[in-house]
Amino acid sequence: MKLLLTSAGVKNESIRRALVALLGKPIAECHALCIPTAGYGHPHVSPAAAFRFVSGQEPRCPMVELGWKSVGLLELTALPSIPRDRWTAWVRDADVLLANGGDAVYLAHWLRESGLAAMLPALRDKVWMGLSAGSMAMTPRVGEDFVEMKPPITGDDKGLGIVGFSIFPHLDMPGSPGNSMASAERWAAGLGNPSYAIDDQTAIQVVEGKAEVISEGNWRHFAA
Numbered sequence: 001m002k003l004l005l006t007s008a009g010v011k012n013e014s015i016r017r018a019l020v021a022l023l024g025k026p027i028a029e030c031h032a033l034c035i036p037t038a039g040y041g042h043p044h045v046s047p048a049a050a051f052r053f054v055s056g057q058e059p060r061c062p063m064v065e066l067g068w069k070s071v072g073l074l075e076l077t078a079l080p081s082i083p084r085d086r087w088t089a090w091v092r093d094a095d096v097l098l099a100n101g102g103d104a105v106y107l108a109h110w111l112r113e114s115g116l117a118a119m120l121p122a123l124r125d126k127v128w129m130g131l132s133a134g135s136m137a138m139t140p141r142v143g144e145d146f147v148e149m150k151p152p153i154t155g156d157d158k159g160l161g162i163v164g165f166s167i168f169p170h171l172d173m174p175g176s177p178g179n180s181m182a183s184a185e186r187w188a189a190g191l192g193n194p195s196y197a198i199d200d201q202t203a204i205q206v207v208e209g210k211a212e213v214i215s216e217g218n219w220r221h222f223a224a
Helices: 013-023 037-041 047-054 076-081 084-093 104-114 116-122 181-189
Strands: 002-006 031-035 070-073 096-099 127-131 166-168 195-198 202-207 210-215 219-222
Touching: 002 013, 013 127, 013 202, 013 210, 031 084, 037 047, 037 076, 037 104, 076 104, 084 116, 104 116, 166 181, 181 195, 181 219, 195 202, 195 210, 210 219
Parallel strands: 002 127, 031 070, 031 096, 096 127, 166 195
Antiparallel strands: 002 202, 195 219, 202 210
């Protein structure tokens, strides 16, 4: 699967161009499925915020509102109660999966429980575009600073490990002193694997295991 791991969606033209290149055709010709699940695991995300995401009314974090040919809703917590061949067909018919922000460990849990995580490696022609936690769930570790729903679901801070690096999103976000570069340095030091701190004008593209930073803002790479 091709990945576009963002901090805050498609915030600039560089990220948009990267998305179109990964899709291989214009956005207006692509079918999207949006995944709101991560939001339900975070204490600061409301049902109204989930609605704004799935309805394409969240211009601060452009994802659903980009002009897709069609948009469907894929709620991971519902998938275990649906025949597998039914929902896997929805995934295969889509060009891109759009994963909302929220709690990354909660999202990773439901990606596993739903069966979608096991399916992702075989979706070589599809694009996964994450927003904040939707990106972090693909990493080996989220880091304790970003875990809201650790107990009792998993008891750890593990993501899916589809990529070999962790992500500190929303770097230097106004009004959030905990998202400073100094905080990112402390976070990275406790991980034991490579990581990136990225601001909302930055994304990380991963194709066949190769990571490339797409940015019109500020970012930093930390070695293991």
